[in-house]
Amino acid sequence: MLRMNITLPPAVDRDTAKLVARMTDIVGRENVLTATAELATYECDGFTIAKTKPDVVVFPLTTAHIVAIVKACNELDVPFMARGAGTSLAGGCVPVGGGVMIALARMKTIHEVNVRDRYAVVDPGVVNVWLTNALKAHGYHYAPDPSSQGACTIGGNVATNSGGPHTLKYGVTVNHILGVELVLPSGELVTLGGPTEDSPGYDLVGTVVGSEGTFGVVSKVWVRLTRNPEAYRTLLGVFENIDDATNAISGIIGSGIVPAALELLDSTILKAVEAAFKFGFPMDAGAVLIMEVDGLNAGLQDEADRIEAIALQNNAREVRKANTEAERLALWKARKQAFGTIGRLGYPSYCTQDGVVPRTKLPQIMKFISATAAKYGIAICNVFHAGDGNIHPILMFDERDPVQVQRVLDASTDILTECINLGGSVTGEHGIGVEKLDFMPILFAQADLDCMVRLRTAFNPRNNCSPHKMLPTAGGCAEPAAIGATKPGRRAAV
Amino acid sequence: MLRMNITLPPAVDRDTAKLVARMTDIVGRENVLTATAELATYECDGFTIAKTKPDVVVFPLTTAHIVAIVKACNELDVPFMARGAGTSLAGGCVPVGGGVMIALARMKTIHEVNVRDRYAVVDPGVVNVWLTNALKAHGYHYAPDPSSQGACTIGGNVATNSGGPHTLKYGVTVNHILGVELVLPSGELVTLGGPTEDSPGYDLVGTVVGSEGTFGVVSKVWVRLTRNPEAYRTLLGVFENIDDATNAISGIIGSGIVPAALELLDSTILKAVEAAFKFGFPMDAGAVLIMEVDGLNAGLQDEADRIEAIALQNNAREVRKANTEAERLALWKARKQAFGTIGRLGYPSYCTQDGVVPRTKLPQIMKFISATAAKYGIAICNVFHAGDGNIHPILMFDERDPVQVQRVLDASTDILTECINLGGSVTGEHGIGVEKLDFMPILFAQADLDCMVRLRTAFNPRNNCSPHKMLPTAGGCAEPAAIGATKPGRRAAV
Numbered sequence: 001m002l003r004m005n006i007t008l009p010p011a012v013d014r015d016t017a018k019l020v021a022r023m024t025d026i027v028g029r030e031n032v033l034t035a036t037a038e039l040a041t042y043e044c045d046g047f048t049i050a051k052t053k054p055d056v057v058v059f060p061l062t063t064a065h066i067v068a069i070v071k072a073c074n075e076l077d078v079p080f081m082a083r084g085a086g087t088s089l090a091g092g093c094v095p096v097g098g099g100v101m102i103a104l105a106r107m108k109t110i111h112e113v114n115v116r117d118r119y120a121v122v123d124p125g126v127v128n129v130w131l132t133n134a135l136k137a138h139g140y141h142y143a144p145d146p147s148s149q150g151a152c153t154i155g156g157n158v159a160t161n162s163g164g165p166h167t168l169k170y171g172v173t174v175n176h177i178l179g180v181e182l183v184l185p186s187g188e189l190v191t192l193g194g195p196t197e198d199s200p201g202y203d204l205v206g207t208v209v210g211s212e213g214t215f216g217v218v219s220k221v222w223v224r225l226t227r228n229p230e231a232y233r234t235l236l237g238v239f240e241n242i243d244d245a246t247n248a249i250s251g252i253i254g255s256g257i258v259p260a261a262l263e264l265l266d267s268t269i270l271k272a273v274e275a276a277f278k279f280g281f282p283m284d285a286g287a288v289l290i291m292e293v294d295g296l297n298a299g300l301q302d303e304a305d306r307i308e309a310i311a312l313q314n315n316a317r318e319v320r321k322a323n324t325e326a327e328r329l330a331l332w333k334a335r336k337q338a339f340g341t342i343g344r345l346g347y348p349s350y351c352t353q354d355g356v357v358p359r360t361k362l363p364q365i366m367k368f369i370s371a372t373a374a375k376y377g378i379a380i381c382n383v384f385h386a387g388d389g390n391i392h393p394i395l396m397f398d399e400r401d402p403v404q405v406q407r408v409l410d411a412s413t414d415i416l417t418e419c420i421n422l423g424g425s426v427t428g429e430h431g432i433g434v435e436k437l438d439f440m441p442i443l444f445a446q447a448d449l450d451c452m453v454r455l456r457t458a459f460n461p462r463n464n465c466s467p468h469k470m471l472p473t474a475g476g477c478a479e480p481a482a483i484g485a486t487k488p489g490r491r492a493a494v
Numbered sequence: 495m496l497r498m499n500i501t502l503p504p505a506v507d508r509d510t511a512k513l514v515a516r517m518t519d520i521v522g523r524e525n526v527l528t529a530t531a532e533l534a535t536y537e538c539d540g541f542t543i544a545k546t547k548p549d550v551v552v553f554p555l556t557t558a559h560i561v562a563i564v565k566a567c568n569e570l571d572v573p574f575m576a577r578g579a580g581t582s583l584a585g586g587c588v589p590v591g592g593g594v595m596i597a598l599a600r601m602k603t604i605h606e607v608n609v610r611d612r613y614a615v616v617d618p619g620v621v622n623v624w625l626t627n628a629l630k631a632h633g634y635h636y637a638p639d640p641s642s643q644g645a646c647t648i649g650g651n652v653a654t655n656s657g658g659p660h661t662l663k664y665g666v667t668v669n670h671i672l673g674v675e676l677v678l679p680s681g682e683l684v685t686l687g688g689p690t691e692d693s694p695g696y697d698l699v700g701t702v703v704g705s706e707g708t709f710g711v712v713s714k715v716w717v718r719l720t721r722n723p724e725a726y727r728t729l730l731g732v733f734e735n736i737d738d739a740t741n742a743i744s745g746i747i748g749s750g751i752v753p754a755a756l757e758l759l760d761s762t763i764l765k766a767v768e769a770a771f772k773f774g775f776p777m778d779a780g781a782v783l784i785m786e787v788d789g790l791n792a793g794l795q796d797e798a799d800r801i802e803a804i805a806l807q808n809n810a811r812e813v814r815k816a817n818t819e820a821e822r823l824a825l826w827k828a829r830k831q832a833f834g835t836i837g838r839l840g841y842p843s844y845c846t847q848d849g850v851v852p853r854t855k856l857p858q859i860m861k862f863i864s865a866t867a868a869k870y871g872i873a874i875c876n877v878f879h880a881g882d883g884n885i886h887p888i889l890m891f892d893e894r895d896p897v898q899v900q901r902v903l904d905a906s907t908d909i910l911t912e913c914i915n916l917g918g919s920v921t922g923e924h925g926i927g928v929e930k931l932d933f934m935p936i937l938f939a940q941a942d943l944d945c946m947v948r949l950r951t952a953f954n955p956r957n958n959c960s961p962h963k964m965l966p967t968a969g970g971c972a973e974p975a976a977i978g979a980t981k982p983g984r985r986a987a988v
Binding site for chain 2: 470
């Protein structure tokens with residue numbers, strides 16, 4: 001969103017016919033898209049104004065296809081990038097500079113489910129929730145559960161190191177990836193990690209997860225399986241204002257309880273959700289908090305009781321309980337589909353921002369967001385992973401009105417800058433993509449960024465794989481940004 | 495241990511006087527060691543037969559000292575490496591090729607303890623247990639707890655990604671490191687990560703943790719603090735044989751309980767521990783299992799009861815309970831100081847091996863170890879992190895007898911090879927160091943190793959920082975091992 005005004009590299013005049021012929025040779029005509037109308041689907045992601053078309057979209061069906069595609073791109077000197085479901089929110093899968101888009105949606109096989117040793121082997125195009133569905137009968141699930149889990153793919157989750165409501169207890173994607181098969185930007189195939197834990201040598205798996213596609217194309221993933229909790233207790237705390245709700249969060253965490261999730265919805269989003277789902281949310285509440293604990297049944301009610309007591313101590317008007325699994329699922333449906341209900345608030349467009357503050361700074365950032373909405377005269381609602389300090393202000397506007405767009409850009413910049421000022425950062429889970437490139441030199445010293453460029457160069461020396469992503473400098477193999485440059489960033493001052 | 499016969503690079507004839515003068519200029523005479531007798535302490539680690547002296551040992555007191563030392567080493571073209579307490583067990587801190595040993599033992603300040611935001615900032619030379627001691631009054635601790643925690647340093651833990659008994663529930667070192675200040679092999683200073691979670695950009699912190707000192711010298715560490723559990727239940731299961739004990743482990747994990755620790759001691763180590771501590775272990779048991787759960791008091795007794803029931807179902811002769819904190823601490827003292835009691839078994843030397851198997855393969859590897867002991871006519875005892883499948887067979891011998899030494903080498907090789915055959919690996923926490931270099935090409939395909947070399951080259955292009963560690967190939971900046979070599983390793987076949 002923020003990079004709407006970014007100067008994208010000029011389009012390169014390529015011999016598209018030759019490119020398409022090569023790709024067709026590899027995967028067959030039915031797995032190549034070239035028509036302008038078809039390509040338009042692939043020019044943006046879940047929400048990015050920055051748009052740029054790929055020269056061709058190709059759907060590999062096998063790892064061998066990916067290897068051949070990447071080698072052909074190298075030969076023809078064309079950049080390439082992978083795409084999952086395109087649900088990213090920071091421009092991570094926008095094909096800046098054009099080239100070949102490797103769409104992995106047709107590689108969607110779950111190859112193996114090994115419950116005894118607790119791993120599964122999946123294709124990158126497997127949709128997040130398919131895996132959990134496939135595990136249901138075994139009593140297991142795949143823990144990372146982004147709101148987009150019904151659409152987003154495991155490969156995309158690996159690229160952005162996706163989180164979700166249950167990140168608070170279960171960790172982000174990197175905590176659940178045991179290994180990846182990776183087609184390097186050279187076309188070489190490597191296997192990093194695998195079904196067992198704690199592979200010796202450098203932690204290449206951890207390095208690849210979250211690298212936003214800049215280290216190659218992931219062609220297979222070994223994921224860890226998580227046993228379903230024996231039981232849940234899911235509570236809804238109703239608060240008069242956000243301050244009380246965020247204080248309750250600090251109280252719960254401070255008590256030593258690690259909830260499975262602590263999700264906050266403010267009064268605006270509450271209205272939209274209520275209009276859509278008729279859940280019976282109190283329309284005059286300042287905020288509600290979905291509070292969930294899970295685990296063995298033994299002792300769980302005691303934990304839930306303590307959470308309820310802490311919420312009440314922090315002036316919760318009431319604490320409701322999901323008494324049945326159906327009630328629990330309804331509550332989660334309300335949370336996970338909250339974004340889908342925003343349309344009911346009457347704005348044609350919205351921008352979901354992503355920032356992080358130390359949990360103890362939540363009251364401050366919430367006040368700041370509210371003041372920012374007033375300052376720019378725009379509407380902002382909030383629904384976010386409160387337990388992690390991972391905020392998601394949703395800025396509502398009309399994309400057709402350039403004045404409103406500019407206000408949203410400015411407000412976003414203000415909010416993210418304040419996140420940095422409060423000791424946080426500009427993304428908790430959406431990634432840097434192209435939108436937040438400008439923040440990288442604010443967050444990091446030049447030496448730190450140089451270090452990242454050198455790391456990218458190790459995997460991606462020609463920077464022809466997902467170029468113009470994540471790092472503000474280009475930097476080829478022979479020329480990582482000059483060593484010893486001393487512009488200090490925030491981190492350097494810590 | 496395994497690399498006793500390794501051909502170490504020939505000693506380089508260096509102008510030691512000049513080197514010492516430069517180091518003295520930087521840190522002062524009192525922080526430089528040069529006498530042969532003094533250097534002898536620094537020629538090996540906790541247990542490695544491979545020995546080689548550094549040219550000089552230097553004790554920096556500040557980050558600026560480290561930067562100056564590293565820059566001087568670059569100028570003088572002398573290799574260098576960091577050392578913590580020297581408790582590593584795979585030769586990780588043996589100064590192969592000599593050069594400057596940067597001993598971090600005098601950088602031992604705890605700079606900040608921030609309980610509210612749950613982090614601390616420490617020097618690399620801070621001893622692991624000092625930090626936990628400093629946190630006691632706050633009700634927090636630093637979670638990774640290697641057996642050597644009374645001596646090993648946080649910096650050394652970062653280098654090897656140390657585990658410990660409580661790794662089962664709380665994870666290894668990388669799960670508790672928020673950031674590092676790192677002096678790159680060029681002398682450049684970078685800050686990776688910091689006090690807040692989920693720093694954007696590549697996960698450089700995760701890359702540095704476990705890199706065995708090959709990416710530079712860590713000069714400061716941001717660690718995560720863990721709240722002390724409200725309560726513990728610590729049980730001792732007494733089994734007739736190891737099979738029953740390992741089956742109990744699978745039963746406990748399979749039930750959905752995540753114990754804080756599951757530690758197995760076999761009958762041989764039991765005798766040594768009993769001789770030392772008079773804990774009252776039954777001397778005729780085949781194995782005992784220390785089983786601990788922790789967390790909120792609510793429900794904990796139920797978990798403990800379930801664990802007891804599972805142990806009894808798996809033929810435990812009895813299950814004892816630590817009824818007081820003193821009894822609990824005595825049990826952990828027995829476990830943590832088990833290695834120190836081995837002397838009582840009558841062997842002058844022992845080699846603690848480190849391997850991993852899928853937890854479900856524990857009965858097989860235990861049988862194999864027993865058969866290997868018989869095959870070579872040596873004594874092997876076992877005390878290990880059973881819940882993780884991380885075995886630590888202890889091979890006992892007399893270092894002065896070359897025949898016995900060779901048998902221990904051969905037996906170690908057999909056991910580690912069997913770990914690989916069972917789908918595991920050759921190190922769970924001690925690292926590759928110099929001892930296990932030969933196993934890397936067995937565990938990994940050449941393309942995978944090339945990838946690691948390229949990563950090292952990004953940080954350490956001249957390979958002058960901790961050379962000859964972790965990776966079997968040398969590989970300078972301009973010449974990472976040839977791309978496309980296709981020797982398949984185990985991982986490639988998965």
